[in-house]
Amino acid sequence: MSSFKDIVEMNHTIRKLYQDEFQKLFNLDLHCFWNPFYGFDMLLFDRYLNTPDDVSISEYVTSVYGEEAHELVLRMINTGKEVDELIEKGKKDE
Numbered sequence: 001m002s003s004f005k006d007i008v009e010m011n012h013t014i015r016k017l018y019q020d021e022f023q024k025l026f027n028l029d030l031h032c033f034w035n036p037f038y039g040f041d042m043l044l045f046d047r048y049l050n051t052p053d054d055v056s057i058s059e060y061v062t063s064v065y066g067e068e069a070h071e072l073v074l075r076m077i078n079t080g081k082e083v084d085e086l087i088e089k090g091k092k093d094e
Contacts (some may be wrong), residue, residue: 040076
């Protein structure tokens with residue numbers, strides 16, 4: 001089981017991987033939307049973008065920022081699955 005400190009450090013490392021691309025695509029600092037405990041804060045980002053009520057954030061990001069930005073958001077919200085897989089792999093290798 002990962003410690004609290006391990007989770008925070010891992011999320012910090014993951015944020016650093018995405019920050020330059022996020023800055024380039026959205027002209028925003030990813031740090032503003034990154035929670036040290038659970039990663040990308042999609043709800044905060046959605047509120048910041050002021051996504052219309054009748055449009056999904058997925059559709060909104062794609063239409064305003066493009067497919068590349070949409071794919072980045074998908075990668076950031078799915079990072080947890082990748083991290084879980086790496087942790088499980090590490091346990092098996094022990």
